[in-house]
Amino acid sequence: MTFEPLDPGKALSFLSHPVTIITANDGKQLNGMTAAWTTQISIDPPILCTSISPLRHTWDMLKDIEYFGVCQLAEGQEKIGMTFGTKSGRDLDKFELMNLEPFMAAHDVPLVPGSLAGFVCRKAHQTEQGDHWALFGEVIEAWQGEGKPLNWHRSKYLE
Numbered sequence: 001m002t003f004e005p006l007d008p009g010k011a012l013s014f015l016s017h018p019v020t021i022i023t024a025n026d027g028k029q030l031n032g033m034t035a036a037w038t039t040q041i042s043i044d045p046p047i048l049c050t051s052i053s054p055l056r057h058t059w060d061m062l063k064d065i066e067y068f069g070v071c072q073l074a075e076g077q078e079k080i081g082m083t084f085g086t087k088s089g090r091d092l093d094k095f096e097l098m099n100l101e102p103f104m105a106a107h108d109v110p111l112v113p114g115s116l117a118g119f120v121c122r123k124a125h126q127t128e129q130g131d132h133w134a135l136f137g138e139v140i141e142a143w144q145g146e147g148k149p150l151n152w153h154r155s156k157y158l159e
């Protein structure tokens, strides 16, 4: 088995990721966006981190609020992942567009129904790293759904 050199700027697409929806309720609207760059950081306390571009409308909402949601999508939710990942809450209500009734969890955080799991996070820290913001959240409430996880690898859903 041999290695071939890779352009560092393109190499990270070799990492595989969960397909998550990061949700926000700023008191004016409910919104969510697809984020593949989401991972666990700590067991005790349970902390996760997700990476959000400041260009996202969701970031405009998230940067000043204390609680947010993270949903791990399940197989079968590919269309939700694509819609929440290509349309902006600046222009429309993605939940309404997809005919989804958000599941309202603790602190009025909306979760995507049908997800494999949903977490309500209290923001622990946020830091600008390169062209994204790393948002750390402590999981304070969790919900379990059904199915198999939807994953992302090399710019497409992992089969």
Ligand SMILES: Cc1cc2nc3c(=O)[nH]c(=O)nc-3n(C[C@H](O)[C@H](O)[C@H](O)COP(=O)(O)O)c2cc1C
Pocket (backbone or CB within 6 Å): 019, 031, 032, 033, 034, 035, 036, 037, 038, 051, 052, 053, 055, 056, 057, 058, 059, 081, 082, 084, 085, 086, 087, 088, 089, 090, 132, 152
């Ligand atoms: C599969 C997939 C994964 C994505 N992962 C991220 C991510 O990790 N971070 C990010 O900032 N944007 C990510 N995006 C792009 C946002 O989801 C997209 O720009 C979205 O339309 C933003 O919505 P908003 O304007 O309502 O915030 C991803 C898109 C797709 C389709």
